[in-house]
Amino acid sequence: xxxxxxxxxxxxxxxELNNSVLLDFIQNNLKDVPGGGTLEVEQFGAGHSNLTYxxxxxxxxxxxxxxxxxxxxxxxxxxxxxxxxxxxxxxIYPTAPRPFIFSDNKNIVGxxxxxxERRKGIVLDTDFPSGxxxxxxxxxxxxxxxxxxxxxxxxIDCTKTQLAKIAKPDGFMERQVTGWIKRYxxxxxxxxxxxxxxxxxxxxxxxxxxxxxxIHYDYKLNNAMFSDDFSEMTGLFDWxxxxxxxxxxxxxxxxxxxxxxxDPELLKQGLGKPPVTVREGFFxxxxxxxxxxxxxxxxxxxxxxxxxxxxxxxxxxxxxxxxRYKKGQTNDTxxxxxxxxxxxxxxxxxxxAKRV
Numbered sequence: 438x439x440x441x442x443x444x445x446x447x448x449x450x451x452x453e454l455n456n457s458v459l460l461d462f463i464q465n466n467l468k469d470v471p472g473g474g475t476l477e478v479e480q481f482g483a484g485h486s487n488l489t490y491x492x493x494x495x496x497x498x499x500x501x502x503x504x505x506x507x508x509x510x511x512x513x514x515x516x517x518x519x520x521x522x523x524x525x526x527x528x529i530y531p532t533a534p535r536p537f538i539f540s541d542n543k544n545i546v547g548x549x550x551x552x553x554e555r556r557k558g559i560v561l562d563t564d565f566p567s568g569x570x571x572x573x574x575x576x577x578x579x580x581x582x583x584x585x586x587x588x589x590x591x592x593i594d595c596t597k598t599q600l601a602k603i604a605k606p607d608g609f610m611e612r613q614v615t616g617w618i619k620r621y622x623x624x625x626x627x628x629x630x631x632x633x634x635x636x637x638x639x640x641x642x643x644x645x646x647x648x649x650x651x652i653h654y655d656y657k658l659n660n661a662m663f664s665d666d667f668s669e670m671t672g673l674f675d676w677x678x679x680x681x682x683x684x685x686x687x688x689x690x691x692x693x694x695x696x697x698x699x700d701p702e703l704l705k706q707g708l709g710k711p712p713v714t715v716r717e718g719f720f721x722x723x724x725x726x727x728x729x730x731x732x733x734x735x736x737x738x739x740x741x742x743x744x745x746x747x748x749x750x751x752x753x754x755x756x757x758x759x760x761r762y763k764k765g766q767t768n769d770t771x772x773x774x775x776x777x778x779x780x781x782x783x784x785x786x787x788x789x790a791k792r793v
Contacts, residue, residue: 445479445491451768452488452506454478454546459501462545463494466538467552471495487677491555499537503550506767517541518603519677520551525599526651532586532673556672558662563710573718578667580720583658584728586670587691591650591684591733598651604681606649613686614639614746621753624760629780631787638790639746644739652687654678657694658712688729689743693751697721704785707778741792748786752779 448454460476474494481489481500490501502516520539527535539551561579565571595601605612618636655675662672696705698715705711713719720728722744730737755775762772 446482448478448480448490449482449769452480454490454501458545459492460494462540462542463492463499463552466540467499470497487675492552498555499552500534500555501546501550501552503546503548505761515677516549516551519679521599521603522676522679523553526676526679529593529597530590532670533676534672534674556662558664558671559667560659560662561713562659563712565713571713571716571718573716575667576713576716576718577720579658579663580714580718580725581728582663582667582670583656583661583691584720584725584732586661586673587653587656587687588729588732590653591687591735593651595649595651595681600651600679600681604649606681606683609649609680609682610643610646610686610746613682613750614643617746617750617753621749621756624753624757626756626760626763627776627780629783632783635745635749635783635787635790639742639749642742642790644742646683647685647735649681650684650687652680652682652684654680654682654687654690656687656691658714683743684733684735685737685740685743686746688726688737689740689745689747690750692722692725692740692744693747695720695722695725701781701785703778703781707781741789745786745790748782748789752782752786755779755782 456476456478459478463476464470464472471494474497477493479491479493481491488503488505490503492499492501502519504516517539520536523533523536526533534553534556536551536553539549541549543549559566559569565575569575595604618639621632621636653673653676655678656673660673660675661670662674663669664671696712696714697719698717699721700715705715726737726740729735756779758767758772759775759779761767762769762775
């Protein structure tokens with residue numbers, strides 16, 4: 438799930454960092470940091486997964502990312518991998534922030550972590566910032582930029598990046614489907630009607646993949662940051678799922694997050710208020726898809742499979758979070774009603790699968 442970089446909160450209880458230990462690490466390992474200052478730490482509050490903090494020493498600012506508290510799934514929340522991805526991508530896709538340093542020393546913040554540059558701008562989620570008068574032209578501009586940056590990412594020659602060494606594009610969708618079904622089974626808490634039929638359909642309906650590209654795989658509005666006039670994307674965050682694979686998997690994931698005004702209320706309000714994409718002026722999913730097809734030149738005729746899988750994958754991510762909540766590994770009350778949202782996503786995925 439995404440992290441909003443629009444505003445910060447006081448660090449949540451139980452998620453505090455040891456400021457003095459972290460300050461020593463920063464001043465001993467990073468350049469251009471003021472000496473002798475105190476470290477102020479705030480938290481970016483909107484994410485449901487990795488913990489992300491704003492660090493400030495005088496006028497110097499940076500962002501720290503670490504995994505969530507408690508046990509995490511194998512291969513999930515791999516900070517070193519995300520650090521390497523950003524180190525490689527920032528040079529050729531500058532919308533990705535520049536990472537400064539990775540550390541696997543658990544004595545500093547309690548887990549592996551990395552520190553990256555702080556980008557500034559507007560992150561959109563459920564509202565526009567006060568002071569901005571919304572009109573439909575803003576919605577259209579933001580929609581077009583979201584498509585443009587996704588097409589641009591998919592057009593990068595992945596052989597010129599570190600990702601070529603850490604990704605295995607052959608059999609990507611087969612591994613994805615099998616892997617996410619296993620993740621669901623490992624974190625299952627309730628019996629959900631239709632989920633077994635949905636998993637069987639996914640296993641038997643995998644289309645032939647397009648040529649592999651770099652995929653962000655968590656590409657959504659509240660992982661992006663925009664300039665004050667919404668003329669450009671100034672940052673794109675949450676690269677932990679990035680790999681080389683079928684670009685339609687990335688597009689399907691993006692579409693699954695792109696809520697539109699005609700969607701069922703339970704989908705629009707599953708995590709609280711509906712996102713701004715329900716407003717007049719923003720693309721519908723169909724318009725997003727058509728714009729991507731036109732600008733990328735790719736055949737998107739099998740997108741219903743990828744969208745179905747994306748809804749299932751989102752349900753599994755929420756299921757893993759809900760499992761941790763039920764086990765007492767996190768006390769965040771935002772997760773108490775995730776079971777209802779998960780069931781709605783499974784139902785929505787099942788309906789999407791039938792729209793062939």
